[in-house]
Amino acid sequence: MEIQTFGVIGAGQMGSGIAQVAAMSGLNVVMNDIQEAFVDRGFKTIEKFFDRSIEKGKMTAEQKAEVMGRIKPSTDINDMAGTDFVVEAATENEALKFEIFKMLDQACRPEVILGSNTSSIPIGRIAAQTKRPEKVIGMHFMNPVPIMKLVEVIRGIATSDETFQITWQLSEKFGKTPAESSDYPGFIANRILMPMINEAVFALYHGVGTREAIDTVMKLGMNHPMGPLTLADLIGLDTCLAIMETLYDGFKDSKYRPCPLLRKYVEAGWLGRKTGRGFYEY
Numbered sequence: 001m002e003i004q005t006f007g008v009i010g011a012g013q014m015g016s017g018i019a020q021v022a023a024m025s026g027l028n029v030v031m032n033d034i035q036e037a038f039v040d041r042g043f044k045t046i047e048k049f050f051d052r053s054i055e056k057g058k059m060t061a062e063q064k065a066e067v068m069g070r071i072k073p074s075t076d077i078n079d080m081a082g083t084d085f086v087v088e089a090a091t092e093n094e095a096l097k098f099e100i101f102k103m104l105d106q107a108c109r110p111e112v113i114l115g116s117n118t119s120s121i122p123i124g125r126i127a128a129q130t131k132r133p134e135k136v137i138g139m140h141f142m143n144p145v146p147i148m149k150l151v152e153v154i155r156g157i158a159t160s161d162e163t164f165q166i167t168w169q170l171s172e173k174f175g176k177t178p179a180e181s182s183d184y185p186g187f188i189a190n191r192i193l194m195p196m197i198n199e200a201v202f203a204l205y206h207g208v209g210t211r212e213a214i215d216t217v218m219k220l221g222m223n224h225p226m227g228p229l230t231l232a233d234l235i236g237l238d239t240c241l242a243i244m245e246t247l248y249d250g251f252k253d254s255k256y257r258p259c260p261l262l263r264k265y266v267e268a269g270w271l272g273r274k275t276g277r278g279f280y281e282y
């Protein structure tokens with residue numbers, strides 16, 4: 001089946017980026033969120049990116065209008081009925097994703113592949129919510145989506161080879177390099193990245209260094225493009241905490257316990273860039 005229309009659930013920082021790269025690859029896109037205001041915010045994020053590209057001479061206003069014209073807004077999950085492939089990028093919450101996959105299973109034609117951009121939740125568990133587990137897969141983009149080259153492709157226990165191949169090829173069509181991961185909590189990316197970020201928060205919690213010192217050490221000492229606390233603010237501290245909880249619950253190993261300071265920030269609503277305050281102020 002040729003993929004012509006691509007659906008995205010969730011128009012947050014990841015969903016809007018995924019919609020953008022899909023539209024840039026020539027697909028028609030339906031971008032869905034629960035409220036019109038969130039869909040509008042997603043459109044604004046994409047527009048801002050294109051405006052910067054126009055300023056830099058990498059894109060023309062006509063090209064921008066053409067790509068934006070391929071993205072249709074939606075606040076009704078039943079709009080996914082007309083899509084050929086869907087990626088879910090709603091909040092990192094297992095119960096929420098289970099609900100969304102049950103609804104997608106009802107709304108989409110039986111042959112449609114349902115991908116999840118989850119950072120950490122096992123794909124097999126999400127697939128079990130549907131009557132098409134062989135068509136459920138992890139398609140994990142990195143933030144910021146239009147810039148980062150990787151897509152982590154995760155097979156659930158029931159994912160078919162055909163689903164895997166189509167997802168792999170779609171990642172390449174989006175201009176990305178796919179890498180395969182088995183279905184364990186956190187997959188490869190967050191099995192490695194998130195304990196590092198969590199340890200940076202412990203270093204701050206224990207007073208080993210200031211936020212600036214911790215970030216400077218990792219930036220200049222290890223050549224990371226961003227310090228771990230700056231990166232946590234970019235990812236979203238709620239997402240970082242949710243990933244640590246999934247690792248901790250999944251492996252039952254204390255090495256994955258979330259730092260109490262991370263939890264405190266999330267409880268205060270200090271979620272990073274998206275709320276204007278995290279480890280830094282924006």
Ligand SMILES: CC(=O)CC(=O)SCCNC(=O)CCNC(=O)[C@H](O)C(C)(C)COP(=O)(O)OP(=O)(O)OC[C@H]1O[C@@H](n2cnc3c(N)ncnc32)[C@H](O)[C@@H]1OP(=O)(O)O
Pocket residue numbers: 049052056118119141142143144147148189190193225226231235
């Ligand atoms: C949590 C998960 O499940 C998985 C994850 O995603 S984990 C997060 C993974 N992401 C990372 O680790 C990101 C780490 N940071 C970086 O790689 C870099 O800091 C960065 C690419 C974000 C920015 O790069 P930089 O060199 O520091 O900044 P900058 O020079 O401004 O940006 C490089 C280019 O990207 C563009 N850019 C950067 N951020 C952008 C954004 N948000 N929107 C649009 N363009 C952006 C810049 O305009 C610039 O383009 P040109 O080369 O054409 O001028």
Ligand SMILES: NC(=O)C1=CN([C@@H]2O[C@H](COP(=O)(O)OP(=O)(O)OC[C@H]3O[C@@H](n4cnc5c(N)ncnc54)[C@H](OP(=O)(O)O)[C@@H]3O)[C@@H](O)[C@H]2O)C=CC1
Pocket residue numbers: 009010011012013014015032033034038089090091092093096100117118119120140141142143234235236239274
């Ligand atoms: N942030 C990152 O760096 C990365 C995140 N991810 C994963 O991507 C997913 C999204 O993360 P991110 O974009 O950062 O989060 P955001 O908080 O930016 O966006 C999530 C969006 O999903 C919306 N949403 C919530 N419930 C529903 C629903 N029932 N139907 C449709 N939309 C819904 C949210 O609305 P509302 O605001 O009302 O809650 C919000 O607009 C998560 O699974 C995350 O783990 C993957 C890679 C990197």
